[in-house]
Amino acid sequence: MSEATSRLKVGLDVPWVTSWSEEPQLGVGPCPSVDGELAIAQAEKPGRGRPLYSRNHLFRQRKSVREMLCPMCGQPTAEGDRWSQTGHPTTAGELRLRGFGPALPADMADGQALLNCGAIAPLHRACAEASLARCPHLGGMEDKTLKAFPTAWVVIPLWVEAKPEAPHARPVPVVSFLQLVGVEG
Structure with a gap:
């Protein structure tokens, strides 16, 4: 049984990027949010059912990072009006140690200051x-300082292995989310 449209407004009461109970995962396929690479697909029915606040919608999350769309309202953010609530300082060297080196420019110095925003695009x-x-959740964070998002950034695909239904088929790497890292200075 399908749930009704919520009275909560997407982009106002509930972040645009939030998944809803009527948006199940649909499997794997080429996705425009990652230039046609294989990615996990999810139904698009924002506002249907109940919001799943702790779960980002896979396609909307990737689209928000790639197109610099505000995760709250879903509208484009302009340079100078991009703010991170959850970003934390790191360096290129720290990200390389965590296995993200292939996604960083080869000529980026290990000491390069970065703002790791994880899967949350600036608002x-x-x-x-x-x-x-x-x-x-945000109100309970220790650091509530809004951080200006840099004018340059790197997008890092977060890969998972999809297991094909065919017997003895090998797992296939697919994109789940995109991680966003601002380049300071």
């Missing part, structure tokens, strides 16, 4: 402030 300042005020 408009107004959306970030509203999110901090409304979201219990």
Whole structure:
């Protein structure tokens, strides 16, 4: 039985990037959010059922990172109005030690300062402030400082192995989410 459309408004009451209970995963296929690479697909029915606040919708998450769309309202962010709530300082060397080296430019120095935003694209300042005020998870963070997002960045695909249904078939690498890393300076 399908659940009704929620009274909660996508992009206002519930972040645009949030999955809903009526948006099941659909398997694997080529995805425009990652230039046709294989990625996990998910139904598109925002606002149907109930919001799953702790789960980003796979396609909308990848689209938000690739197109710099605000995860809260889903609209494009402009240079100068991109803010991270959860980003934390790191270096290229630290990311290389964690296995992300192949996604970083080869000529990037290990000491290069970076802002690792994980799977969360930057938000408009107004959306970030509203999110901090409304979201219990964000409100409970120790560091509530909004960080200006740099003008340069690197997108890192996060790969998982999909197991084909055919017997004895080998697992296939597919993209789940995209990680976003701002390049400081």
